[in-house]
Amino acid sequence: MIRFTQSRRLFDGRIEKRVPTSVPVYLVSLTDSRTRERTLTENVSPHGVRVISKRSWRRGEESLITPLAGEFPQVGKVIYCLPEARDRFCLGMEFRDRAVNWWGEHSNA
Numbered sequence: 001m002i003r004f005t006q007s008r009r010l011f012d013g014r015i016e017k018r019v020p021t022s023v024p025v026y027l028v029s030l031t032d033s034r035t036r037e038r039t040l041t042e043n044v045s046p047h048g049v050r051v052i053s054k055r056s057w058r059r060g061e062e063s064l065i066t067p068l069a070g071e072f073p074q075v076g077k078v079i080y081c082l083p084e085a086r087d088r089f090c091l092g093m094e095f096r097d098r099a100v101n102w103w104g105e106h107s108n109a
Helices: none
Strands: 002-005 008-011 024-029 037-045 048-053 062-067 074-084 088-095 098-100 106-108
Touching: 024 048, 048 074, 088 098
Parallel strands: none
Antiparallel strands: 002 008, 024 037, 024 062, 037 048, 048 088, 062 074, 074 088, 098 106
């Protein structure tokens, strides 16, 4: 069920199912390229990803996510950043430009 409040979407559940899978990626901030890190996803979907990071990110911050094999770089927007154990953070990222096939093909959204 989706509710609309002040022109913002609020979700009571996922529209797309996320698949738990560990994909090696490079993650870099679009505002500071020195923040590049190699990391892993926790789960993926065509329009989003949950990824582990070494630093805290701000909601709305954009990053370039590049799988190490099979897919083109993708701009993602931080939807949430949750602290995890041992100075790690879990990021919920949304892709707006196109759908991502994490197994090697891509399509336009």
